[in-house]
Amino acid sequence: MYKVLVTDSISDSGLKALYDHPNFTVEKKSGLSPEEIKEIIKDYDALIVRSQTQVTEDILNSADHLRVVARAGVGVDNIDINAATKKGILVINAPGGNTIAAAEHTMAMMLSLARRIPHAHMSTSAGNWDRNAFKGVELYEKTLGIIGMGKIGAEVAKRAKKFGMTILGYDPYLTEERANMMGITKATLDEIAEAADFITVHTPLTKDTKGLINDDYLAKTKKGVRIINCARGGIIDEAALVRGLNSGQVAGAAIDVFETEPASNQELLSHPNAIVTPHLGASTVEAQEKVAQEVSEEIIDIFETESIRHAINMPQVSGEKQKKLQPFIDLGEQIGILAIQLLKHAPDKIEINYFGELAKEDNDLLTRTMIKGILSYHLSDSVNMVNALHLLNDQGVSFNVTKSPASKGFASYMELTLYNENDKAIVGGTILNGYGARIVKMNEYRVDVRPERYMLYIEHNDVPGMIGQVGSILGNHQINIGTMQVGRAEAGGEAIMVLTLDKQVGDDVAQELVKMDGLRAVQFLELPNGNVPVYNA
Numbered sequence: 237m238y239k240v241l242v243t244d245s246i247s248d249s250g251l252k253a254l255y256d257h258p259n260f261t262v263e264k265k266s267g268l269s270p271e272e273i274k275e276i277i278k279d280y281d282a283l284i285v286r287s288q289t290q291v292t293e294d295i296l297n298s299a300d301h302l303r304v305v306a307r308a309g310v311g312v313d314n315i316d317i318n319a320a321t322k323k324g325i326l327v328i329n330a331p332g333g334n335t336i337a338a339a340e341h342t343m344a345m346m347l348s349l350a351r352r353i354p355h356a357h358m359s360t361s362a363g364n365w366d367r368n369a370f371k372g373v374e375l376y377e378k379t380l381g382i383i384g385m386g387k388i389g390a391e392v393a394k395r396a397k398k399f400g401m402t403i404l405g406y407d408p409y410l411t412e413e414r415a416n417m418m419g420i421t422k423a424t425l426d427e428i429a430e431a432a433d434f435i436t437v438h439t440p441l442t443k444d445t446k447g448l449i450n451d452d453y454l455a456k457t458k459k460g461v462r463i464i465n466c467a468r469g470g471i472i473d474e475a476a477l478v479r480g481l482n483s484g485q486v487a488g489a490a491i492d493v494f495e496t497e498p499a500s501n502q503e504l505l506s507h508p509n510a511i512v513t514p515h516l517g518a519s520t521v522e523a524q525e526k527v528a529q530e531v532s533e534e535i536i537d538i539f540e541t542e543s544i545r546h547a548i549n550m551p552q553v554s555g556e557k558q559k560k561l562q563p564f565i566d567l568g569e570q571i572g573i574l575a576i577q578l579l580k581h582a583p584d585k586i587e588i589n590y591f592g593e594l595a596k597e598d599n600d601l602l603t604r605t606m607i608k609g610i611l612s613y614h615l616s617d618s619v620n621m622v623n624a625l626h627l628l629n630d631q632g633v634s635f636n637v638t639k640s641p642a643s644k645g646f647a648s649y650m651e652l653t654l655y656n657e658n659d660k661a662i663v664g665g666t667i668l669n670g671y672g673a674r675i676v677k678m679n680e681y682r683v684d685v686r687p688e689r690y691m692l693y694i695e696h697n698d699v700p701g702m703i704g705q706v707g708s709i710l711g712n713h714q715i716n717i718g719t720m721q722v723g724r725a726e727a728g729g730e731a732i733m734v735l736t737l738d739k740q741v742g743d744d745v746a747q748e749l750v751k752m753d754g755l756r757a758v759q760f761l762e763l764p765n766g767n768v769p770v771y772n773a
């Protein structure tokens with residue numbers, strides 16, 4: 237008998253498949269403290285949560301035979317994925333079950349903003365009859381800018397079109413073809429700022445989307461723009477939004493998700509032109525039933541038939557073959573994340589080459605991991621090892637894998653090339669026996685870099701004094717350099733420098749670096765999980 241623990245408020249009818257199954261028992265225990273969950277988790281085989289329960293490393297380490305943590309929803313920000321992977325615990329989610337609910341909530345927020353319904357309700361229910369104070373605006377013939385044209389963004393576009401709105405969509409993966417099919421216009425962020433009467437965001441919270449709507453962006457928007465966030469807190473800089481509301485640059489904001497939750501920014505929460513809801517995007521009877529049903533059915537499949545559909549991670553499993561490949565799998569994901577950052581855009585073509593011993597292996601899992609690394613940079617939690625190749629296909633990105641027994645100077649070597657129109661980015665890596673993972677090629681240059689969380693990539697002219705200048709700028713900002721590698725194609729030509737740093741650095745440092753004579757490009761790179769362990773190949 238498999239025991240399933242449910243620690244958040246999850247729809248009972250959605251859990252029916254588990255309740256009815258003879259091999260499963262379900263125990264619902266809401267409102268437990270992390271300490272209490274830690275105490276009891278050792279008795280369970282699966283854990284189902286929504287967004288309240290923080291599934292910490294501590295809890296996961298106390299689990300003796302937990303095999304699955306299931307998130308009844310999309311975002312897995314509340315689960316320590318790394319700790320789960322290390323412990324061999326599978327993390328799954330329900331990516332599509334609340335799409336309609338979130339799209340409808342966005343429409344409700346947009347209409348509420350346009351007609352000031354919450355404010356009119358408060359006034360009328362307080363005994364007033366003020367028909368002049370709440371004159372609104374129409375959605376008809378207005379322009380809506382949608383940032384993030386994934387599942388929810390696309391459903392919002394469909395609905396807004398029916399209201400007679402013109403839709404501008406921005407998404408690194410949005411092609412002209414898909415935009416035409418949806419009857420919307422593919423736009424840049426600046427084009428949206430310039431033309432949109434309403435702007436709604438539907439991206440995950442990533443390094444790129446954090447603070448996407450900030451003072452600078454708001455300054456470019458139409459005066460009187462109305463802004464909606466039913467995606468993730470932090471995509472809109474709350475302080476900048478309050479400044480925009482105060483100055484009248486922003487006529488209204490409808491916010492469901494906050495930088496910290498429960499929300500505490502009183503200036504925003506009580507602003508007369510803001511409408512706020514407590515993260516209700518997915519809170520419909522139907523969505524909660526669907527997400528609970530999706531995870532229940534998947535848990536049954538995992539235990540009964542070992543089939544997995546929506547895995548967020550791929551636990552490190554034992555077995556000789558897996559053991560041998562695991563270091564490359566870890567490095568493969570990092571190569572994907574580095575390459576997509578170097579390319580700066582979404583790729584339209586991907587090439588993966590395996591050389592030497594590695595070419596003799598079944599590389600399916602490794603290829604999927606690398607593609608997951610590439611896609612997760614923009615698609616975040618919606619990408620997993622299982623759906624990575626399908627998503628690539630959906631996004632219209634072609635990919636090709638080649639294998640060659642030639643050694644390329646290392647017993648095993650893998651190289652990833654991403655293409656976007658005329659640009660390309662190359663990252664090559666290997667595992668050095670006893671020394672662990674190494675990035676040995678970046679673009680056209682040979683390097684020898686141990687992947688670390690914070691890295692700095694500089695392209696410059698091969699002239700004396702560059703290293704010293706970079707060192708002093710970083711030193712002046714109290715940034716310690718872990719390692720430094722230089723690479724050049726030929727003496728006196730073009731060269732690169734790759735540094736690993738002890739902490740994240742801000743744009744102010746980049747601004748100083750780009751002013752250096754002979755510097756051609758500078759880019760900070762970040763690996764979410766830091767360096768991979770040292771393995772003996």
Ligand SMILES: NC(=O)c1ccc[n+]([C@@H]2O[C@H](COP(=O)([O-])OP(=O)(O)OC[C@H]3O[C@@H](n4cnc5c(N)ncnc54)[C@H](O)[C@@H]3O)[C@@H](O)[C@H]2O)c1
Nearest residue numbers: 311338384386387388407438439440466467517518614618
């Ligand atoms: N408020 C809620 O209760 C609620 C409910 C469901 C989902 N969500 C959130 O809504 C968001 C969207 O969910 P979804 O299911 O549509 O996800 P999705 O993965 O289908 O779509 C996300 C889209 O964002 C795009 N994107 C990534 N980085 C971008 C960038 N820098 N600029 C523009 N676009 C970018 C991706 O290419 C992708 O197409 C997620 O953050 C999810 O967690 C919130």
Ligand SMILES: O=C(O)CC[C@@H](O)C(=O)O
Nearest residue numbers: 286287309310311518519
């Ligand atoms: O469970 C919830 O209500 C949050 C849902 C939403 O934020 C998600 O990411 O799926």
